[in-house]
Amino acid sequence: MKILIYSFNDKIGDGLQKISFLQEIKRVYPDSHIAYTTTNATTLKDKLNPLVKDCIDEFIENNEITSSVKNLFKKSKVFENKYFDLIIDLQKVVLRTISLKKISHNKFFSPAAGLIFSDFKKQKNLKFKNIYIERFYFNILSNISGRDYPNIPKIILPKNEDCKDLIKTDKNLNIGIAPGAGDPIRCWDFEKYLIIGKLLKEKGYNIYFFLGPNEKQFLVRCEAAGFICPEWKNGDLISQEISFIMSLAKQIRLLLCNDGGTAWMFEFADVETFKIFGITDQIKFARPGFSKTIQIKDYGYTDIKNFPVSKYMEILLKFLNKY
DSSP states (O other): OOOEEEEOOOOHHHHHHHHHHHHHHHHHHOOOOEEEESOOOOOTTTTTTTHHTTTOOOEEEEEOOOOOOOOOOOOOSSTTTEEEEEEOOOOHHHHHHHHHHHHEEEEOOGGGGGGGSSSHHHHHHOOSSSOOOOHHHHHHHHHOOOOOOOSSSOOOOOOOOTTTTTSSGGGGGGGEEEOOOSSGOOOOOHHHHHHHHHHHHHOOEEEEEOOOOGGGGHHHHHTTEEEEBBTTTEEEEHHHHHHHHHHHHOOSSSSEEEEEEHHHHHTTTTTTTEEEEESSSSHHSSSSSSSEEEEGGGGTSGGGGGGHHHHHHHHHHHHHHHO
8 A cells, every 4th residue: 555645844843743643654554655745845854764764665855746826737747657545635725735636546635625625524523623733633544544543642762872861860850941943933032041940940940951953052151051951062962863852851850942843852752841832823732731831922922032031930830839
């Protein structure tokens, strides 16, 4: 059986949200050849590949499927002479869906336009909008396979020994801070996170800053303030392996963060996050059971950078006291 799965684009967070779905679809169809395709690029092919290397047999990036009307009248050279038993569309933009459906196939699933383009019609009152994104993927799989998924399976995480002994303090008192995100518009100010770190340290917590390669500029500031950045040594990242970061995450009790890739790494390592949201939706982008959220508009703010330290600390301390 040949299966084609389509997604528009995958940054770290987008890719992580699909891991449990991809691992499960390989369990459901163990003898299938699964091709994964994107209009742009996917982190599943590189950074996240250790989590899906046994699930995805082929990656097809830059596939020329776009939301352009002109594209509807062009033949796809990428998929010329290719045939799939099943095509699964993971997005809802109608023009892309129409272009995708032109690829030679037997069965086609798409949630676009209320499943109007899909060979699989809606079953069991499954929802495909205004729900948490991982649940959305499993509703797709349930609709296609006929299987029920009352609980989303945990992802299988490869072991990594590089993180051993990097964090030696009591996990119950370990709080991480991840000040970055893929898009700066999603970021609360680093300076405010630094203040929060100092206030928590005064209360007896062990504070660790998690900085990705794009946050290297903050490394000196963190270390000067007495904070450990466990992913770094002598000014260089120890490892960018996803299993290293997620194994390291398991030694942290709670992560304070923006809506970014590091947050997802922690949540999918089954570590709770305290996540602040500005322009994005906490219903779709906070993993149920693993994320306490602040939606700034609920407090009368429109720009995440204007959200005050005092209000953040007030909400955080209430949460910690109940934790």
